[in-house]
Amino acid sequence: MIFDVDNETLPREELEALQLRRLKATVERCYETVKFYREAMDELEVKPHHIQNLADVKLLPFTKKEQLRDNYPFGMFAVPTDQVVRVHASSGTTGKPTVVGYTRRDIANWGQMVARSLSAAGLRPGDRLHNAYGYGLFTGGLGLHYGAETLGLMTIPMSGGQTQKQLMLLQDFEATALCCTPSYALNIAEEAEVLGVDMKKLALKVGIFGAEPWSEEMRYELESRLHMDALDIYGLSEVMGPGVGMECLEGKKGLHIWEDHFLVECVDVDTGEPLPYGEEGEIVFTSLSKEAFPVLRYRTRDISVLEPAPCKCGRTHVRMRRISGRSDDMLIIRGVNVFPTQVEAVLMRTETLSPFYQIEVFRDGFMDSMVVNVEASPPLHAKGQEYMDKVAAKVQKDIKDFIGVSCRVKIQPTGAIERSMGKAVRVVDHRKKGH
Numbered sequence: 001m002i003f004d005v006d007n008e009t010l011p012r013e014e015l016e017a018l019q020l021r022r023l024k025a026t027v028e029r030c031y032e033t034v035k036f037y038r039e040a041m042d043e044l045e046v047k048p049h050h051i052q053n054l055a056d057v058k059l060l061p062f063t064k065k066e067q068l069r070d071n072y073p074f075g076m077f078a079v080p081t082d083q084v085v086r087v088h089a090s091s092g093t094t095g096k097p098t099v100v101g102y103t104r105r106d107i108a109n110w111g112q113m114v115a116r117s118l119s120a121a122g123l124r125p126g127d128r129l130h131n132a133y134g135y136g137l138f139t140g141g142l143g144l145h146y147g148a149e150t151l152g153l154m155t156i157p158m159s160g161g162q163t164q165k166q167l168m169l170l171q172d173f174e175a176t177a178l179c180c181t182p183s184y185a186l187n188i189a190e191e192a193e194v195l196g197v198d199m200k201k202l203a204l205k206v207g208i209f210g211a212e213p214w215s216e217e218m219r220y221e222l223e224s225r226l227h228m229d230a231l232d233i234y235g236l237s238e239v240m241g242p243g244v245g246m247e248c249l250e251g252k253k254g255l256h257i258w259e260d261h262f263l264v265e266c267v268d269v270d271t272g273e274p275l276p277y278g279e280e281g282e283i284v285f286t287s288l289s290k291e292a293f294p295v296l297r298y299r300t301r302d303i304s305v306l307e308p309a310p311c312k313c314g315r316t317h318v319r320m321r322r323i324s325g326r327s328d329d330m331l332i333i334r335g336v337n338v339f340p341t342q343v344e345a346v347l348m349r350t351e352t353l354s355p356f357y358q359i360e361v362f363r364d365g366f367m368d369s370m371v372v373n374v375e376a377s378p379p380l381h382a383k384g385q386e387y388m389d390k391v392a393a394k395v396q397k398d399i400k401d402f403i404g405v406s407c408r409v410k411i412q413p414t415g416a417i418e419r420s421m422g423k424a425v426r427v428v429d430h431r432k433k434g435h
Contacts, residue, residue: 007260008116008315015316019263020054022288027051027060030294033078036071037061037296057263057286058274063298068098068238077101079292088237089137097137100237101292107146109289110240113258114147117246120256120313121206121231123177125152128203130175132184133211134160134422139241140211144179147243153177160184160421163191174203178228182209182218183424186355189225190419204228206249210235210242212423213302213323215341217348219252221355232322238298239285245320251311254319261289264318265297266306269327280305282327283320301327303339329427331361333368336405340426343372346398352380352391356417361429368431370407372399375414 010018028048030037040061041047050059074081085104089097102110123129129148133140141159148155156173158166160180166188170178178185185207192199207226210233222230234255235242244262245255257264263286266275275281283302287294305321325339332338340359347353354375362369372395376388392409400406418425 008256008258008317010260010316012316015259016054018260019288022260023054023057023263023286024048024051026286026288026290026294027296029078030296034076034294036067036076054263057265057297060286060296062272062284063295065098065238065299065301069096072096073099074101076295077292078290078294079103084292086142087137088139088142088241090237098238103291106291106293109261110143110243111146111150113240113261114143114243115150116258117233117243118144118147118151118153118177118208120246120248120315121177121208122229122249123151123153123206126154127177128154128156128173128175129177129179130156130158130166130170130173132158132160132166132178132180132188133242138422139235139237140179143235143241143243144208163187164195167192167195167197170202170204171197176203176205178204178207178226179233180207180209181211181420181423182214182222182230183212183420184422185209185222185226185230187419187421189222199225200227202227206231208233208246212426213325213329213339213341215345215348216322217345218355221348234320234323236300236302238295239287239300240290244285248311248313248315250313251319253311254307254321256311256313256315256317257306257320259317262286263288264306264320266304267299269303277306277308277318280324283323303327303330331359331370331427331429333361333370333405333407336403338370338403338405342403343399344426346395346402347372347374350391350395350398352377353395353411354414356419358417358425359427361427361431363431370405372407372409373412373417374409375417376411378414380411381413 031048046059083103084101086102089099131144135141206229219230231247233242234245245257247255265284266281267284269282283300283304285298286296302323303325304323307319325341330337347357354377357374360371388411392411395409
């Protein structure tokens with residue numbers, strides 16, 4: 001393999017020494033070249049020389065997505081634009097997009113991080129990767145593409161959509177790995193059933209799924225319908241793109257965060273205070289090797305837990321549990337915090353339901369109400385409305401017992417919920433629309 005794997009198994013002391021060297025260099029460069037960071041650090045009366053150990057990262061200012069938007073398009077770049085060889089950007093659905101840049105070295109490092117991630121999934125040169133992530137300004141498609149080529153895989157740049165063609169190419173090109181969002185993988189599985197394609201006869205052995213939170217119950221659904229191992233990959237454009245962290249095939253017990261390139265923290269959502277290993281909070285990243293677009297203490301809004309426990313794969317990098325949700329996706333229903341993945345976990349445990357669902361939230365007078373729309377499997381639908389009403393009542397009780405919030409469950413016909421070609425829309429909050 002052409003990428004360096006030695007750092008994946010560094011003893012903790014050596015790994016932290018490497019992190020500290022890179023952290024000091026990053027902080028100094030941010031202070032010298034990025035006006036936002038210089039002003040934010042001056043306001044806190046923090047200078048680069050104050051960073052003497054890794055714990056001192058808490059002295060640095062947080063970076064939030066809103067601040068990236070305020071500096072649109074290139075205000076957060078740490079190099080002149082003539083050194084930037086590529087830009088990516090978020091969708092910008094809630095305002096101007098966040099724009100990130102990459103130098104030639106950034107692109108090479110990114111390719112190596114994704115190659116490392118694909119290797120952790122058990123892939124080796126000679127494997128074939130079918131990439132159904134969207135190409136373009138979204139980091140998923142090109143991020144996985146360059147990483148797959150770095151590892152030496154035959155790379156099939158299908159992008160999203162055209163699900164029937166996806167299935168045709170999966171059969172004809174004999175891909176051994178599939179990359180896409182978990183919700184789109186379900187679309188592929190559903191289309192295969194409609195077309196009579198036997199997924200067991202395909203060459204696929206592993207799926208690398210990310211870009212949206214998904215539950216352990218969804219893993220079981222994906223593995224049973226697609227007949228391959230389903231692994232989680234983590235990343236976000238503001239930090240790099242896909243490949244910041246990856247589940248290993250041996251463990252399937254959380255995402256290894258590549259700590260030689262990223263310093264990761266878990267902080268209290270409300271206070272921002274650092275939390276110890278094992279406690280749930282918001283994940284925060286400081287980049288350690290980015291040239292064009294370094295970030296200091298970027299608040300991801302992703303909610304998870306960091307665990308330092310050793311893994312059977314031998315990697316020494318800290319693991320991050322599967323993302324339970326995002327602080328900005330969290331619903332507060334009558335004082336109860338609700339994440340879509342919690343609802344998903346209950347639905348996936350109900351065998352007669354399909355994995356396609358959507359949550360609606362309404363304001364009834366002074367009270368909030370939640371409706372969970374979920375599709376019936378064809379066998380359930382065939383049993384008639386009275387039986388489906390009994391199933392809906394049971395699921396309502398299960399959600400109440402598991403999450404602590406009352407809701408209404410509406411079982412819909414097969415195909416009633418819109419299919420996603422990328423990230424699924426799990427929540428429609430009518431309160432935000434003034435309804």
